[in-house]
Amino acid sequence: xxNYLIIGASTGIGRALAVNLAEAGHQVFGTYNSNKIEKxxxxxxxxxxxxxxxxxNFLPERIDGLVYCPGSxxxxxxxxxxxxxxxxxxxxQVLGAIKVIQAALPALQNAENPSIVLFSTVxxxxxxxxxxxxxxxxxxxEGLSRSLAAEFAxxxxxxxxxxxxxxxxxxxxxxxxxxxxxxNAERHPLKRIGTAEDIAQTAAFLLSDHSSWITxxxxxxxxxxxSLKV
Numbered sequence: 001x002x003n004y005l006i007i008g009a010s011t012g013i014g015r016a017l018a019v020n021l022a023e024a025g026h027q028v029f030g031t032y033n034s035n036k037i038e039k040x041x042x043x044x045x046x047x048x049x050x051x052x053x054x055x056x057n058f059l060p061e062r063i064d065g066l067v068y069c070p071g072s073x074x075x076x077x078x079x080x081x082x083x084x085x086x087x088x089x090x091x092x093q094v095l096g097a098i099k100v101i102q103a104a105l106p107a108l109q110n111a112e113n114p115s116i117v118l119f120s121t122v123x124x125x126x127x128x129x130x131x132x133x134x135x136x137x138x139x140x141x142e143g144l145s146r147s148l149a150a151e152f153a154x155x156x157x158x159x160x161x162x163x164x165x166x167x168x169x170x171x172x173x174x175x176x177x178x179x180x181x182x183x184n185a186e187r188h189p190l191k192r193i194g195t196a197e198d199i200a201q202t203a204a205f206l207l208s209d210h211s212s213w214i215t216x217x218x219x220x221x222x223x224x225x226x227s228l229k230v
Contacts, residue, residue, distance in 0.1 A: 001025055001026055001027060002026045002027070002064035002065065002111075002207075003026070003027045003028075003029070003059075003060055003062060003063045003064055003065075003111075004021050004026055004027070004028050004029070004063065004064060004065045004066075004067070004207065005028075005029045005030075005031075005056075005059060005063050005065070005066045005067070005104060005107075006018050006021075006028060006029070006030045006031070006066075006067045006069065007031050007048065007050065007066075007067065007068045007069055007070060007096075007100055008031065008032070008033075008068070008069030008070040008071075009028070009030025009031060009032065009043075009045065009069070010030065010031075010032035010033075010035040010036065010037050010045060011032075011035050011168070011169050011170075012069070012166075012168035012169055012170055012196050013069055013119075013163075013166065013168060013196045013199045013200055013203070014030070014067070014069035015030075015037075015196070016195075016196040016197050016199070016200035017067060017069075017199075017200040017203050017204060018030045018043055019043070020197075020200050020201070020204050021042075021204060021207070022040065022041065022042035022043040023042075024204075025042065026042060027042055027060075028042060028043045028044070029044055029046065029058060029059060029063075030043060030044065030045045030046070031045070031046050031047065031048035032045055032046075032047060032048070033047070033048065033049060033050075033070075044058070046058050050070055050092065050096030050097075050099065050100060051091050051092065051095075051096060053099075054099045054100055054102075054103040055103065056103050056104060056107070059104070059107050060107070061107060061110055062107055062110040062111050063104060063107040063108055063110075063111060063114070064108075064111045064112075064113070064114055064115070064207070065111075065114060065115045065116070065117070065207040066100070066101065066104050066108060066114075066115075066116045066117070067116075067117045067118075067203055067207070068096070068097045068100055068101075068116075068117075068118050068119070069119060070092055070093065070096055071092070071093055071119060071134075071138075071170065072089055072092060072093070072134070072170070073134060073170055073171060073173075073174070074089070074133050074134065075130040075131060075133075075134070075174075076130055076133065077130055078130075078132045081132065081133055085133055086133055086136055086137075089133055089134065089136070089137040090136070090137050090140065092137075093137040093138065093140075093141060094137050094140045094141060094144065097118060097141065097144065098144070101116065101148070108156055109155065109156070113157075113209055113212055114155070114156045114157070115156070115157045115158075115159070115206060115207045115208075115211070116148070116152075116156060116157070116158045116159075117159055117160070117161065117203050117206050117207060118141050118144070118145050118158070118159075118160040118161075119138075119141070119160065119161055119162075119163070120138040120139075120141050120142050120145075120160050120161070120162040120218060121134055121135065121138045121162055121163065121164075122162055122163065122164040122220060122222040122225050122226045123135045123138070124138050124139045124142055124162065125162065125218075125220070125226050126225065126226050138162075141160060142160055142162075142218055145158050145159065145160040145216070145218070146158075146216050146218075149215045149216030149217075150216065153215060153216075157206075157211070157212070157214065157215035158215060158216065159206045159211075159214060159215060159216070159217045159218075159219060160217070160218050160219065161199060161202055161203060161206070161218075161219050161221055162218050162219065162220050162221070162222065162226070163194055163198075163199050163221050163222055164188060164194060164221075164222035164223055164225040164226075165184055165193060165194065166193070166194040166195065166196060166198070166199055167193045167194065167195050167196065168196050175193065181193060187225065188222070188223035188224060188225050189223060189224030189225070189228040189230045190223040190224055191223075192223065193223075194221065194222070194223055198221060199221055202219060202221050206219070
């Protein structure tokens with residue numbers, strides 16, 4: 001049994017991953033901001049605001065993996081965005097991740113083969129209209145991931161998953177009708193929208209010993225969006 005910390009585990013990809021790991025027999029410590037869920041077998045929830053000071057008084061001395069899931073999708077023309085919009089995203093997605101990793105580092109260093117998993121977006125590599133706000137923060141996450149993978153090697157592995165549009169509550173506005181779902185599915189070479197479970201399975205693999213020779217990578221789980229033209 002391993003101990004895992006999942007930040008943002010009450011909904012979407014974080015929830016799917018937390019359930020996946022708990023059902024496999026691991027002990028999962030999940031955090032939530034507002035979407036509270038009661039404790040389940042092998043899975044406990046703890047409230048955490050990642051924009052505040054981070055203190056993990058509920059963790060054991062050893063954690064084998066850390067996953068940082070909080071994010072936002074705010075798609076607007078660049079001319080309508082204010083610097084404060086970019087700053088808010090950076091605070092949540094980048095500074096939040098930095099504070100969490102720093103606070104969890106002692107417990108990670110006590111593990112035998114610890115792993116950190118972060119999240120980016122296909123829009124960093126590919127470039128899409130109206131994605132400047134999200135791409136700025138997620139581009140920083142990719143740089144942070146590679147830098148930490150180098151600094152923490154060989155002790156702690158660090159990888160980032162870059163999904164395309166995924167069917168989660170975060171993307172609900174973009175998938176709010178059958179027409180929107182069909183149009184977004186058609187943009188992908190695999191002709192469907194990704195699911196939370198698609199991404200969670202990849203995260204579980206990157207946390208596991210099966211990926212023990214993988215670090216510093218940006219893993220594109222995007223239905224072929226970033227590399228294929230069909």
